[in-house]
Amino acid sequence: MFETIAFDADDTLWHNEIHYQEAKKQFSQLLSKYQGADYARQRLDETEVKNIDIYGYGIKMFTLSMIETAIDLSDGRITGPEIRQLIDIAKEMLTNEVELFEHAEETLEKLIPRFDLMLITKGDYFEQERKIALSGLSGYFRYIEIVMEKSQEIYQSILAKHDIHPHRLLMVGNSLRSDIQPVLAIGGRAVYIPNEQTWFHENLPVEEVDPTAYDELEHIAQLPDLIDRLMKDETAS
Amino acid sequence: MFETIAFDADDTLWHNEIHYQEAKKQFSQLLSKYQGADYARQRLDETEVKNIDIYGYGIKMFTLSMIETAIDLSDGRITGPEIRQLIDIAKEMLTNEVELFEHAEETLEKLIPRFDLMLITKGDYFEQERKIALSGLSGYFRYIEIVMEKSQEIYQSILAKHDIHPHRLLMVGNSLRSDIQPVLAIGGRAVYIPNEQTWFHENLPVEEVDPTAYDELEHIAQLPDLIDRLMKDETAS
Structure with missing residues (x-):
C-alpha cells in the first residue's frame, strides 16, 4: 500500500x-x-x-x-x-516568522517511522527555501520538491525521479486544484484538509473533482488514524 | 581527468x-x-x-x-x-527572447560526445526555467541545477549529489565571484570567459582570485581547444 x-x-x-x-x-x-x-x-x-x-x-x-x-x-x-x-x-x-499549524510536527513524527515523507510545495523557490529552513521540519522529509506549478505532469516527473509508483503515494493538502485533482488523475490517493484561508485560485468548481475519490479531514492531527483505516481496508479487500 | x-x-x-x-x-x-x-x-x-x-x-x-x-x-x-x-x-x-551567444551551441555539440555537461545557473527559479526552455539547449545537459547562490557549499552539495569528484569538474563562466572563485576553492578547475556586460556585483577584487589558478578565454568557441590542451598537459605530467 x-x-x-x-x-x-x-x-x-x-x-x-x-x-x-x-x-x-x-x-x-x-x-x-x-x-x-x-x-x-x-x-x-x-x-x-x-x-x-x-x-x-x-x-x-x-x-x-x-x-x-x-x-x-x-x-x-x-x-x-x-x-x-x-x-x-x-x-x-x-x-515573517513561519508559524506551524497545531499538531503538524507531531503528525510528521508519528508517520516518519512507517513511511517516506515528502514535501511538495509550489511557489517562488527563494521564498519556499526560506520557509522550509525556518519551519524546522526539513529533517522529517526524505524528499523535498519545490515546483513552479502542481500539474499532473509535474507530479508524474517527481514520482518517476524517485521511482515511486502512484498507487503508493498519498498526497495531503488544502488545495483541490494543486494537491487533490492532479494526484487523483495520475492514480494516487489524496487527503483534502480544507483551510478557511485558501486563495480562491486554489479552489475548483465542485463538479471537477469527485468528492468520493478523496478523503477529507478537519485537521492534520486526524491523519495517522485515517491512514491506519485506509491500510486496514486495503488489507481486508 | x-x-x-x-x-x-x-x-x-x-x-x-x-x-x-x-x-x-x-x-x-x-x-x-x-x-x-x-x-x-x-x-x-x-x-x-x-x-x-x-x-x-x-x-x-x-x-x-x-x-x-x-x-x-x-x-x-x-x-x-x-x-x-x-x-x-x-x-x-x-x-524577452533568449539570444544565444555565438558559437555557444556548437561548442556544446563538440563537447557532448566526450563529457557529461552540466548547467549551473543562479537566480529566480521561474525565470531561469523559462530561459532554459526557450534556449533550446536543455537536451545537451545531463544535469541542470538552478541555485539561489553559487557558494562553495552549494557547489559541494551539487557534486556530492551526482557523485562527481571536484578534480573531475571544469566550470565555465563569466563571473569571478560565482563561477571561478568557489570552484577553485573546492578543488575544481575553472575557465573564465569575461563579458563586458557583467553586473558589477559578480566581479571580485583582483587580489581575491589568483589569476594563474584558472584559464581565461576571449570567447566560448575557444573552449574545446583549451580542454584538449589541458587534457594533454595532464597526460604528459
Missing part, C-alpha cells in the same frame, strides 16, 4: 494565506480614498491571476500586482509614499 | 546583463527630471545589493528595487504612470 506520504506546505503545514489576507486588507485600506474595499480586492485578485504566467507565484509577484492594481484603481494618482507602503508590506511578509 | 564540464548560463551561454543594462538606461532617463543619470544608476545598484538577502535575484527583485529607488530619488514625487513604466520594463524583460 502507501509507501510515501507527501505533504503540501503552505496552509497545510504552516500558515501562509493569512499573511496575504492581512496584506490585502492593508492594500484595500490604503486604496480606500480611491476605491471601495471589495472592488479593490477583486481587482487585485484579477491582476494576480493574470500575472501568474509572466511572474510565477509568490510575494514578489503579489507585490508587483498590488502596485499595478493601485496605479490602475487610482487612475495613476497613487503617490510615491503610498507605493512605498506596499513595498513595506512585502518586506514584512518576506521576513 | 575531466568528466564533467559545467556551464554558467546567463552571459556565458546567452545574453542576460544586456537587458538589465538597457532597463537601467530607461530607468535613469525616466528619473532624469529628479536626479542625474549616474547617481540614479549608482543608487539603484546599491538598492539591489541591499535587497538580495530579502528578495533573492532576478527581474522581479530588480523591478521592486527600481520602484523603491525611484521613490527615494524623487523624494516621493514619482507618479503612478512613471511607476507603471518601470513595471512595463519588467514585463518586457520577462517575455
